[in-house]
Amino acid sequence: MASRKAGYILTGFLLSLIGFILSFVGFATPYWLEPFNRDDEIVEIENLGMWQYCFSGYTASRPGNQDMDILGKRYTGCKWVFHREVYTILPEICPVWFRITQALISVDVVGSAFVSLMALVFLCLNMCDAYPTAKEGKLYLIFGLISSISGYICAAAVLVFGYFSDSKEWAIKEPLYYHLSWSYMFCVVGGGFSIFGGMFLLLASMQVKALLKATKPNYKPTLELSTLTPTVRY
Template identity: 30%
Template sequence: MATVVLLRTGIVCSVIAFVFMFIAFSSPYWYKSWTRVHSSFGNIGLWHICLNGFIMPRDPVMKSYVGCWWIHSTEFDAVEMQIMPVWFRFIQAFCVFTLIADLLGMVFTILYIPEGIRSRLYTKRPRMFFINSALLLGAALLVFIIALVFAEMTNDSSFMPRPWMNYLSWSYGLCVVSGFFSAFGGMALFVLGLLYADKEANGDPGVTSAAELAARQKELEKQDEAMRNQPGMIMSSVHQAPPTHPQYGSGSALTYRGGGSMGHMAYQHGPPPIYGSRGALKRPHPSPRSGLWG
């Protein structure tokens, strides 16, 4: 059943998208320095940064930052714009919106499974599926923007020193993969909403569970029983006689068969006249036994 497959696809994709985005949101490995080289930069995430003796360029006091810190710590007030430029703050905000959209899309889609909640929440089923689809597709769009901006801006040496010694790590990769799952789940739910909209337009809301199918079958059985119990519902069959038609036999004989109250009648015309050796026309005489032409 296409609706069941699309629903399961939407649920699985929304759950995976949320889990991957949550891990990327909370892990500190979006951008990392190669371990085989010495760099003052260690790794950075959305909310966490590790430094190995980082000194801000042209800092008059030459303060060195060592260790892993919360990125909004007061320790980084002097270098706040260095480690968190404007574009980085937009990335943080977009990730928050993406996580919320993935969470809502996942929760609303999973709430379709319980019968009691579905009967109250999905009173207008196509509209709810379109809302879930919009949430997941919106999250996928935000991930697309995040991936492009972050990958491009980390190449700027004003963000972290020596960008050729750094690389995009697995937290960034999980964010990108979550966007793909959000897109697939959103498309599946959008198609599912179109199917249910078409079913309801044709007077068939459809079923997606065994309990709903059983209730639907009981309702149809009650309708059939009520129709059978109505007076005057007599089933009759109309028998029609086969049409009368001519049948052509072998040779030149023509046989005509017909049915009716007069019984069965057969007419047969004999062979054509035979011409003798002297040109005289010889007509065959009827046989007294058979009544047919001899």
């Protein structure tokens, strides 16, 4: 049983770690959306991610923003989404659904990072311990739940982005010329790894509980023979 527990912990840790790495790379890189052909004249955004846009002669698409850009400014180069230079077009490059995606994927990265770090610590300390404690089982339960929830949050983030990025009501004026790119796919796969990592950590928690039950002494009350011998009075 102890070896099975170690296997569950090791597998859960590795899957959660891979999920964190993939999600973090997708979170940090600006390749969630790219055009099929960068040389096409209609392409005004070369690529974008959660925190960075790479413009190629982009102009404001909303009337209100065009009024603010009196000289008809064209944006070029890669800019942080909250850079002061793009403040006037912030509502169209970061609509509400985009900010929701940013928040969800941030929560996923923080959760998966926490689980990976703590699972590594307990893996080193308790993997070969044949006599686990109830506290250890509860901690693996918590880690498993956090990892699984983080994975589902990541799934929600990519679903929101995948659905709304096809709309014309934001910075991408012609979504048919664009496709979901590798940063997005990294988050999709990373979320799946986090979910499966959480499942194995939950199995480790159940195994700890089984080990505690198996090693718990079973006391059976016994009656002494003298107490069963009837006393005879003369």
